[in-house]
């Protein structure tokens with residue numbers, strides 16, 4: 001801390017998650033961005049690659065040097081690809097930094113499960129144990145005072161916030177959960193690929209990684225903890241022609257004659273006092289545009305008495321609540337600050 005402000009650094013500051021961290025941290029009253037870091041553009045002004053930051057961020061990008069980062073900052077965000085975080089985070093922790101990692105590398109507690117889904121070597125088991133999985137509305141107490149947070153994935157954030165209260169209350173049958181999720185293209189990061197370039201995705205809807213998506217074990221791990229029994233899910237991801245946003249539509253069989261009003265009451269009670277989860281009125285389902293650019297997760301319900309099934313619709317902005325916003329919410333909890341500090345931006349509309 002210096003001058004009352006916490007010094008933070010961002011590795012991967014030239015990616016979508018990193019640059020969104022910058023947007024929010026610039027408005028955070030308790031934080032100073034001490035270093036923005038790049039593995040490929042050291043010495044270059046950050047505003048060169050991001051002209052929207054002209055005269056807002058005058059810093060040059062620093063290189064990836066854990067000791068040098070520790071001299072400048074107290075906390076580091078790693079907005080780096082899976083596989084990169086797994087190797088870099090141990091060095092940052094060893095240099096004495098507190099770490100909030102945005103990748104999937106430390107979310108799965110069982111290294112063999114991680115390797116089966118991510119297809120590369122898992123980080124050290126001790127570090128997997130040490131990492132606190134920071135789904136803020138569920139694990140807020142664990143995050144307080146922690147030194148190392150593993151920030152949840154974008155699809156899991158929308159999905160878990162949508163399912164946990166009903167599962168915890170025993171209102172849905174855990175064996176019947178189906179998740180149909182759609183993401184904007186920024187979820188794939190800033191790098192261009194054949195899958196996500198304009199002509200491939202414009203006016204198109206693509207399904208991908210069916211039954212193989214790396215977020216399946218993350219969702220199952222958390223739901224199993226909540227249910228107190230092993231839970232498996234069917235999860236299908238779709239790429240949609242929008243920039244930001246995730247809609248997770250979830251289906252499960254109800255274990256009783258619960259109404260939409262019952263669900264609304266249950267969820268409002270569960271999330272009572274938590275500012276970033278908004279539960280919609282009966283018959284009012286959320287749209288991605290209604291959370292665009294914000295840290296909100298909006299949830300709506302439909303009960304079908306004909307089939308006895310519940311539909312839950314949960315939307316987030318993948319880059320905010322699904323990445324940078326939740327990472328800052330975790331920083332706030334970690335530091336004992338109000339979790340909303342620096343995050344109370346209204347969604348951008350239209």
Ligand SMILES: NC(=O)C1=CN([C@@H]2O[C@H](COP(=O)(O)OP(=O)(O)OC[C@H]3O[C@@H](n4cnc5c(N)ncnc54)[C@H](OP(=O)(O)O)[C@@H]3O)[C@@H](O)[C@H]2O)C=CC1
Nearest residue numbers: 012014015016017038039040079080081103187189190323
């Ligand atoms: N986009 C999203 O909606 C979400 C992303 N995530 C996760 O957050 C992380 C960042 O995602 P996102 O910002 O979208 O990805 P991007 O691809 O946009 O950015 C990743 C950044 O990592 C940096 N990088 C690459 N290799 C290295 C390295 N060896 N050492 C240090 N830095 C490196 C790159 O910058 P440079 O070349 O300048 O070093 C790059 O800009 C990923 O793990 C992703 O899975 C999680 C939830 C949602």
Ligand SMILES: CC(=O)N[C@@H](CCC(=O)OP(=O)(O)O)C(=O)O
Nearest residue numbers: 103104153154183184187188214
């Ligand atoms: C649209 C899109 O491609 N989204 C990415 C989300 C990647 C991500 O956030 O990866 P981790 O959370 O596992 O680090 C995907 O589906 O793989």
